[in-house]
Amino acid sequence: MIIEWDKMALIRRLFRFMRSLLSILIISFILGELTFQLLKPNIPYQYAPQKIIQNFWEESPIVEVTLKKSHEGHFLMSGARFDSIVRTNSLGWRDDEPDSRKKVLVIGDSFVFGWGVNNNETIPYNLEEIYNNEYDFINLGYTAGASPDSYASYLRHHKDLQKIPTILILFTNDWYEIKNHICVHVDGSISKSPTIGCNKIVGTNIKIVNGVRFLGTPSIIMRLPTSIIYWLKQSYVIASIRTIASLYKRIGPRELAAIKSSKYLTENEQDSLHGLLDEIFLLSGESLMIVSLNSSDEIGKNTKSFYDAVKKFCALNNEVHCLNIPQVDSTKTFKNDKHFNNIGTEYVATIIQDYVEEVNFLKSKDARVQIEK
Secondary structure (H helix, E strand, C coil), X not given: CHHHHHHHHHHHHHHHHHHHHHHHHHXXXXXXXXXXXHHCCCCCCXXXXXXXXXXXXXXXXXXCCEECCXXXXXXXXXXXXXXXXXXXXXXXXXXXXXXXXXXXXXXXXXXXXXCCCCHXXXXXXXXXXXXXXXXXXXXXXXXXXXXXXXXXXXHHHXXXXXXXXXEEEECCCHHHXXXXXXXXXXXXXXXXXXXXXXXXXXXXXXXXXXXXXXXXCCHHHHCCCHHXXXXXHCCHHHHHHHHHHHHHCCCCCHHHHHHHHHCCCCHHHHHHHHHHHHHHHHHCXXXXXXXXXXCCCCCCCCCCCHHHHHHHHHHXXXXXXXXXXXXXXXXHECCCCCCECHHHHHHHHHHHHXXXXXXXXXXXXXXXXXXXX
């Protein structure tokens, strides 16, 4: 009886200790949060608390992520200082319904989608304005996934979009995205991406929950309600813990990891990338323009980088038109964010239009089609 009483007393003391510890942690969290909210310490933008509203994502049967169809919703990121509306058509394009104008596909990730700007401020929309709506520059940003392997898969499944002049806009994080993808073949077998003729792209680093996209979020966190996850993203205490953890583990935010990944491609990886770009070239009806953003500082310094691999592909295929756009100044991007604001999208669209005219990109294609007819 004495032994059983001692066990019960020990359990009660342990329970009181745990309850006290939990109370201390909760009170410390609240006091710490109130203090940080008052002081607002300088925290890297990737971890800094901010209000986020987005609900335009959905899963896709062929690529790792796509946009909801016939959707209109609010898109806000307070830390980046942007507040916009995302509107998609019945096909899931961030664009108006297609019409009878000559079509030009504009494919890419957040820069083509128009991260932070409204529909009438994207690069494709600005191109239409420049050409007085003579051409329908179709915005496939994010509709066709988030990297070139997904774009190829999307075009392969949509034969009505093949053999159309295509402007492919690349950014240095594209290789990082490809490395986080798995190719699923028709027979169900899998391989690493990029793989030519891939039937489906699966993103291992992406989760879609109620229209919200999460990148690299631990599965234990994903079990929480979306509202709780967003509330945690606005906490200075959580932001401080994430910042300290990144220093302790010697890992950087996703953007830095992407840059590091793109700095060195093996010969086999370069060959795989070339095969992927060649596939997109063929799907475009051999009418492809590749635009590399923020590329001039990197090209030539490291012959193994992603951008230099793209440059080599362009040198090997003189039918592909390639344009390198240098990094823009801070007046053309959002505060704390590398994405173009409405001034930046118009500026980039003007550079693209100048190059289109210089190489006779669209008219040469029209002439070739007429000859074939």
